[in-house]
Amino acid sequence: MPNNQVPSSIKDEALVWKRRNQMIKGAVALFKEKGFHKTTTREIAKASGFSIGTLYEYIRKKEDVLFLVCDSIYQRVKERMEASIDPNQTSVESLVEAIRSYFQLMDDMQDEVLVMYQEVKSLSKDAQDYVLQKERDMVAMLEQVIVNSVTEPISEADVTLIANNIFVQGQMWGFRRWILNRTFTLDSYIDRQTQLLLHGLSKEVKELS
Amino acid sequence: MPNNQVPSSIKDEALVWKRRNQMIKGAVALFKEKGFHKTTTREIAKASGFSIGTLYEYIRKKEDVLFLVCDSIYQRVKERMEASIDPNQTSVESLVEAIRSYFQLMDDMQDEVLVMYQEVKSLSKDAQDYVLQKERDMVAMLEQVIVNSVTEPISEADVTLIANNIFVQGQMWGFRRWILNRTFTLDSYIDRQTQLLLHGLSKEVKELS
Amino acid sequence: MPNNQVPSSIKDEALVWKRRNQMIKGAVALFKEKGFHKTTTREIAKASGFSIGTLYEYIRKKEDVLFLVCDSIYQRVKERMEASIDPNQTSVESLVEAIRSYFQLMDDMQDEVLVMYQEVKSLSKDAQDYVLQKERDMVAMLEQVIVNSVTEPISEADVTLIANNIFVQGQMWGFRRWILNRTFTLDSYIDRQTQLLLHGLSKEVKELS
Amino acid sequence: MPNNQVPSSIKDEALVWKRRNQMIKGAVALFKEKGFHKTTTREIAKASGFSIGTLYEYIRKKEDVLFLVCDSIYQRVKERMEASIDPNQTSVESLVEAIRSYFQLMDDMQDEVLVMYQEVKSLSKDAQDYVLQKERDMVAMLEQVIVNSVTEPISEADVTLIANNIFVQGQMWGFRRWILNRTFTLDSYIDRQTQLLLHGLSKEVKELS
DNA sequence: TATGAATGAGGGTTCATTCAT
DNA sequence: GATGAATGAACCCTCATTCAT
Structure with a gap:
């Protein structure tokens, strides 16, 4: 174990x-x-x-402590992500729900996530690869949810990009909290990010044709 | 000097x-x-x-070196941002252009940005505040461009959120390059992120009413 | 026991x-x-x-292990020496035989002897004295054999010297083996050392009168 | 230097x-x-x-100190040996003189030599090889003196053996001093060892034909 | 102004020894 | 009698910082 x-x-x-x-x-x-x-x-x-x-x-070695910390974080993140994502559901609601779960998770584990993000580079190359792989797995989970949620075809590149954006925005809630929570609660943050992802600024800007 | x-x-x-x-x-x-x-x-x-x-x-002290590095980075970033942003222009194009400039900048200075991003926490509280203020200034510049670009009113919260998203996506190009440049060149990255910001997934998903 | x-x-x-x-x-x-x-x-x-x-x-204490090792070595060496030396025999052959037995013994127990030789100084003063006494006993056995073997009177000093030489040459076979066994087998080593002891270089050198 | x-x-x-x-x-x-x-x-x-x-x-590393100690010892021993050995002299007197010089040297440097002999095994394999080579050089010097001194041909094996015997007897004066100086002064030790080397026990024992 | 030898507090790690089970 | 988890003193080594030249 x-x-x-x-x-x-x-x-x-x-x-x-x-x-x-x-x-x-x-x-x-x-x-x-x-x-x-x-x-x-x-x-x-x-x-x-x-x-x-x-x-x-x-x-x-001391480094082992850091590795165990990182490993434990990903373990817990993964468990919670898997528990809250239903791969059979294929509407946009499942994406919205996944985002909510993930952001909530980042909020719960902000200390751990912050630590991990600032200190991974202190791990040995091997350990970093191990941790990075876990991260890739997580992003892949988000990509899957995205693919399941769209009704129109979407390019692979866009799937990757959106998954990475969500991933980073989740972390951002953790390590830019000092600036964000002047303006947002967790719920309003989740809400606005979701809106933005779904609609962008389509209504607010007028593009040149 | x-x-x-x-x-x-x-x-x-x-x-x-x-x-x-x-x-x-x-x-x-x-x-x-x-x-x-x-x-x-x-x-x-x-x-x-x-x-x-x-x-x-x-x-x-040794820490002074890190401080000088961080300070120099922001100095140069700020100079280049100011040079490339025209506060009088008020169409969406200026936002698009600002994003392009900023992402290009993050690409040029990726080493420096990566270093700063990973090491600020090693600075003393005071020095961190100083550097953070510079960061806030930068985000404020992005906010200004956003405000100037929208044709419909937009909430302050959304302005903040979008500015922070752009800011973080710029950094992301630097420190998640290992995964992103399997799929994107700098130009295609800029292009897709811009599209996503402007339109979101409005065409790809169908929401419940 | x-x-x-x-x-x-x-x-x-x-x-x-x-x-x-x-x-x-x-x-x-x-x-x-x-x-x-x-x-x-x-x-x-x-x-x-x-x-x-x-x-x-x-x-x-850890040191006790070393002491037990040293004690056991001397115990076994002494037993074998006693078994192979006949105090009643008084010709030079008994000396030759004793040398042979002793060198053979050093060959059989080279690991143990090497260890003892290199590590005694790690023992406490008391333990060292105890071990040294055993060593003295062994040298005394050799001295006895020498005394029994000579037909002409021989000074006490020379007895001591020869006994110590034999003692050290036996050890030398153990811890200088890396150089000696390019030239010698155990048997030829025993043979030549014996010859040298008995005749020296008397035939090979011409001394000034 | x-x-x-x-x-x-x-x-x-x-x-x-x-x-x-x-x-x-x-x-x-x-x-x-x-x-x-x-x-x-x-x-x-x-x-x-x-x-x-x-x-x-x-x-x-700490080990470097030990290495420097060993190296310095051999350096000094070699210098003094070279100074006192005349390679052009070819009588037995030169051998006698070389033995005297070497034993005198071992007496002067007994602390150093004792240390070296008890601690070489604490060196790394490489450093041990280096030190052992120096030792081989020293034995070779003794071998040369022996070859130069004999008037009758003598086997290579015997040269090696005698050189090693002298070498070890010199050390013995250092690390078995506790027992030897009950009986010998340095001078009497040198004298008796030399006699023994040259004549063995030829006069004291009668061998079976 | 530039140099680099000297310092010593402090950090990571080991391992002989103990003792509750 | 046997086990092995727990302990902490002590060791090797590093490196930021100083200061005489």
């Missing part, structure tokens, strides 16, 4: 799972506050509720 | 200006490659073409 | 004896490969076939 | 030479007292008369 890309000296898997969850929880808070590099392993251990020695029974 | 938020022991302002430009150029390359924290002051000095002792004649 | 200079929490002496033999066997291999300091107690436990907790039921 | 197998960040070669000599001197004393592994880098720095930071300006 625990991520086995990061080996542990502890044999009891349930314990590994439990301790690593303590670790992730403590680490997210610290990484958010001061960033990965300025957080010491001793602080992580303390925030996790055990000693530095114990910390290293469950990971090999 | 040189940024005086970062004091220097050297009196000759022209020299300070020159040396700091060397510094910024060297530092951007290093920060891009390995990030701010993993770059040492010695490496910055070497890449700048002078000794570690000299480096510290022109800054007080 | 088990060495009682190293106390154990386990009461069953036969078990202590058995476990410690497992330990010694595993430890010699590890010490030879990576040295005492670079071998961890966990590795010793694993190589011995039991857990780290169990290891510490049979010793007090 | 300073050993360039161990790179230093300091540019001034004379300074590197000076600081490394301080290091070697301090390190030998410590290594002799407590061994390489039990000596900390901070202790080495302190004994060398500078800070831990400065220490690491002149080496890369």
